Amino acid sequence: MRDGLLQIFRETCCELRPRAPIPELAVEFFPFANINNTIRMREGKLFVRLSDLLEGAPPAVLRAIAHILLAKMYRKPIEREPAARYRRYIASHDITRRAHLVRQMRGRKRLDSAQGRTYDLEAVFEDLNTRFFHGLLARPQMTWSRDHARNSLGHYDPAHNAIVVSRIFDHPRVPRYAVDYIVYHEMLHLKHPVKLRGSRRCVHSAEFQAEEKSFPQLEEVKRFLKQM
């Protein structure tokens, strides 16, 4: 499906600019709070994000949105037929209702809940606690971050005794072991409180790092995080 999507964008580039070389393209579905699609150029590469509400849309609709976004990017006129096709699809009963539901759900999560759309952080914590810590760690507050921050995967906030995990991981495409790993890392912070060594704070001590390396799916996790 992903290859198909990329192919659609490549072909549409060709149609719009038959003589120009096809730029490097990255296309992904993204859980925007709304039906939203974005395109931007960075260092000659085109980055496209489509609302995940369009996942499963028929190819003709994806072709239409590719035309709209690329025409916008290259300042070409947007043709009437794809514009109408996209509008019809969005206006169709199902999509507007789904968007409404998702907005409601995503809006409600501002109330710092451990229960995400896909993963429940309290369940993740309890499971890891049993598997790796003999159930000995006291559960702090578990929350998904409010935004889709990419700079911080997760952090432990000692002031509020809370583990916060970036919401980008609360998605069906994210494997459970990736969420496990992020939470596991933060749980090691609970187990190994920050030590002062001289005047330097030692956040990830040698014991911390040794224990982190024992995470069973470490290699898969690293590979997944790299391509994310």
Ligand SMILES: [Zn+2]
């Ligand atoms: Zn850390």
